[in-house]
Amino acid sequence: xxxxxxxxxxxxxxxxxxxxxxxxxxxxxxxxxxxxxxxxxxxxxxxxxxxxxxxxxxxxxxxxxxxxxxxxxxxxxxxxxxxxxxxxxxxxxxxxxxxxxxxxxxxxxxxxxxxxxxxxxxxxxx
Amino acid sequence: xxxxxxxxxxxxxxxxxxxxxxxxxxxxxxxxxxxxxxxxxxxxxxxxxxxxxxxxxxxxxxxxxxxxxxxxxxxxxxxxxxxxxxxxxxxxxxxxxxxxxxxxxxxxxxxxxxxxxxxxxxxxxxxxxx
Numbered sequence: 001x002x003x004x005x006x007x008x009x010x011x012x013x014x015x016x017x018x019x020x021x022x023x024x025x026x027x028x029x030x031x032x033x034x035x036x037x038x039x040x041x042x043x044x045x046x047x048x049x050x051x052x053x054x055x056x057x058x059x060x061x062x063x064x065x066x067x068x069x070x071x072x073x074x075x076x077x078x079x080x081x082x083x084x085x086x087x088x089x090x091x092x093x094x095x096x097x098x099x100x101x102x103x104x105x106x107x108x109x110x111x112x113x114x115x116x117x118x119x120x121x122x123x124x125x126x
Numbered sequence: 127x128x129x130x131x132x133x134x135x136x137x138x139x140x141x142x143x144x145x146x147x148x149x150x151x152x153x154x155x156x157x158x159x160x161x162x163x164x165x166x167x168x169x170x171x172x173x174x175x176x177x178x179x180x181x182x183x184x185x186x187x188x189x190x191x192x193x194x195x196x197x198x199x200x201x202x203x204x205x206x207x208x209x210x211x212x213x214x215x216x217x218x219x220x221x222x223x224x225x226x227x228x229x230x231x232x233x234x235x236x237x238x239x240x241x242x243x244x245x246x247x248x249x250x251x252x253x254x255x256x
Contacts, residue, residue: 027218030211037204045249052181055174072167079161086158111168118171125175 022081029078036071056122065123069116076112080104145232153210156203163200201246206239 004014043064047054059065087100141147166188173184187193213231216222222231 027215030215034208034212037208041204041246045246050185052174052178059174072171075164075167079157079164082157083161086154108164111165115164115168115171118168118175121175122171 022085026078026081029074029081032070032074033078036067036074039067040071059119059122062123065119068119072112072115072119076108076115080108083108145229149210149232149235153207153214156207159199159203160207163196163203166196166200198243198247202239202243205242206235209235209238 002009008014043058044050044055047058059068083104084101087097087104091097091100138147170184170188173181188197210232213222213235216231222228
């Protein structure tokens with residue numbers, strides 16, 4: 001039985017039918033980021049210095065490069081999910097909202113993609 | 127279509143302040159600030175993939191006074207968002223809902239974030255890795 005009024009249904013009001021999935025993805029990426037971010041931070045702290053050669057050599061270890069790629073990917077995804085909710089919460093003009101959500105998608109793929117490409121470049125470069 | 131203004135339920139300003147309110151909005155604020163740090167991380171990685179002079183320039187920029195303030199802000203935001211995020215995850219599995227528990231864990235998140243940030247930067251300074 002639906003408790004929604006026929007008028008509300010006709011006007012397309014009510015849930016967007018995608019809330020749980022979004023919420024769940026936010027949690028899964030959050031859990032993944034706990035070890036990934038801490039690994040990244042401690043790795044940098046434990047390096048003898050943060051010079052070009054040292055950091056590159058560290059990132060050229062297969063495990064480091066792999067985890068760094070996972071980190072950037074999950075970070076961009078988690079950031080995208082969070083930023084999306086904020087735009088949905090505060091931007092009420094329909095056109096502006098869609099523009100904002102679209103921009104978030106492009107920017108996150110751009111920034112995440114560039115980061116991953118840079119890591120691959122270091123890992124497979126000489 | 128004109129919509130008649132409907133009555134709204136009482137909003138934020140009628141409630142007595144509680145630590146949870148501040149923690150909640152700070153969680154969102156640190157999230158936004160951290161999202162702004164993502165391009166900085168990518169910038170650093172791209173510089174790392176470039177030659178040594180480019181990387182040195184990026185490091186000079188990141189370690190400039192403005193860069194340092196931002197990096198410390200990101201460090202604190204990271205630890206706060208992490209610790210408060212863990213609070214949220216614990217609530218999701220049904221733990222720590224009592225009001226005393228919520229207050230305690232809230233203050234713990236703040237104290238933990240401040241202490242961790244101080245520890246990281248003291249380590250960095252101590253060993254002159256900058």
